[in-house]
Amino acid sequence: MTNNDIFKKLRVAHKLRDTDIIEILALVDFRVTKSELSAFFRREDHPNYVECGDQILRNFLNGLIIHLRGPMPKKGEQPKGNPTTKTNPKKFNNKKNFNKPKSKKD
DSSP states (O other), X not given: OOHHHHHHHXXXXXXXXXXXXXXXXXTTTOOOOHHHHHHHTSOTTSTTOOOOOHHHHHHHXXXXXXXXXXXXXXXXXXXOOOGGGSOOHHHHHOOTTTSOOOOOOO
16 A cells, blocks of 8 residues: 555545645645645556655644644643543542432333
8 A cells, every 4th residue: 555545545534625635734834735735646547646755644644633633732731632531530439320229110
């Protein structure tokens, strides 16, 4: 599997358009034009096909991480994340419903 195949599959899986990919690459300060980008998604036998290099795919993956997760916090800062990812101890200590006997209905 080539870098072009991986790039195509990620594009389809995340439902990304050319403008989305350009913005994602801009997050890691990597500039690419629409025509350069479309050359990666052509068939291999097309005359304008260009092989996707490791640097382009690596920058896209790094930009995709930033796009999906947000920028990495600086050292000493608290991460700005989803508050539901933190464990709530009160949620797990509530035992009143676990040992309650079920009533029989006629």
